[in-house]
Amino acid sequence: MSLIHPTALIDPAAQLDSSVKVGAYTVIGPDVRIAAGSTIGPHCVIEGHTTIGRDNTIFQFNSIGAAPQDMKYAGEPTRLVIGDRNTIREYCTFNTGTVQDKGVTQLGDDNWIMAYVHLAHDVLLGHHNVLANGVTLAGHVEIGDWVTVGGLTGMLQRMRVGSHAMIGFQAHVAQDVPPFMTADGNPLTARAVNVVGLRRRDFSAERIALIKQMHKLLYRSSLTLEQAVAAIADLKSQQTEVADIELMLNFLAAASRGIVR
Template identity: 40%
Template sequence: MTQIHPTAVVESGARLGENVFVGPFCLVGPNVELADGVRLESHVVVTGFTRIGPRTRIFPFASVGHQPQDLKYAGEESRLEIGADNVIREAVTINPGTRNGGMLTRIGDGCLFMANSHVAHDCLIGNHVILANSVPLAGHITVGDHAFVGGLAAVHQFVRIGAHAMIGGMSGVEQDVIPYGLVIGNRAHLQGLNIVGLKRRGFTHDQIHTLRRAYRSLFAQEGTLAERLADVAQMFADSPQVMDIVAFMQADSQRSVCMPRLDRAA
């Protein structure tokens, strides 16, 4: 049974599924859709053209769907789509898209956004992504499945973060982060592979060993990066994980790839 607290405001036109809970002092706008089992704990604002998927839980003082913090935004009816089973903690802000970015901000399933984190306009976030406390994602960022961004790390607009990557806390990320990569520092550099994350997610010893061999070949100091990338693509063509990295690095991007420091490249 759907429950709406007497102090909450659910505007006419909002669509609520089964077993939705709208807690004290929440505001739900007229173009919002809350799927089955969504829970707004208290003092939550959900507005704009926003859809929130099943069983997502939002904690107090989160602001979801308000207009982007973009001076070029001109009131266009852009959208925000949030998937199933997400947890959005206290004071998180998530903005919809803009005309310059495809009109959509999209978040997958099973993500955790810790307190005070921010997802700006036109971000595309995969599944099971974690943003730790006070992480801001600028506009137009893409984050792959199972990526983790440590507390107080900041990510520049248009950066791509690959699947299973890890960003160390308090890092400033200005360049693309390869899948399975580990970056740290201000400004961030590639430290190696996210070995702990790979083990936790069940990657085999052979898969991790292959990724290590490919990493050493890819970021060696001999030859150009383009040459090494071509060599790795040929040598490890039967490894889906290595080919994820190759495809990521070959894709078009507005940012260069985050590289190891020269003293760590080998």
């Protein structure tokens, strides 16, 4: 039995592994590449210069790889790259990049993307993230790894969310959210360390205690951001494992638009 429904329209130039399943009435354009084990549901449109990795599950009614919603876009061959083992639920819209940035919208591996999620042009989404229903990421947004974003949350252009952070329901993200933190509301407010998420990922009590120290320096010590960064850097001399400190410092160093405080 063929894995491709007879009503699907697949351009002869598209490159699909023989194990890819395609549902009824789906349309796949000439510049699309889909690797082994991926499943495309019915009534999807996959177009543009789009590469989809292995073992992805894309449900029905998705628009993947359409041109960016950017009035400067002039038909340049920008790309959308989707990694491996992602779940993409119904009615999502993922656009290709723009030449004003790196020219690519990129989704990593093992992400759980719920219904009605929009990834605008040049979004960079890491690995193991959960985006709940109705999340909207504007152009150039960057999200790290192991981030959870609550439903109906919107992020302004060029916002950044650090790894292991959690954004609450219906938040308005207009400033960067540092790694390990929870934030919600409109205006956005930093609440605490994402302790539940860290424990689920088997962070030790010692690692969580160190992250709480960084949170205290950023949010509970009446320090300026510059002073807090210096104090966090000083923590390295007291630790044998500094990866979490480096993650925080690297994020803060690139926070050109400020962080939620």
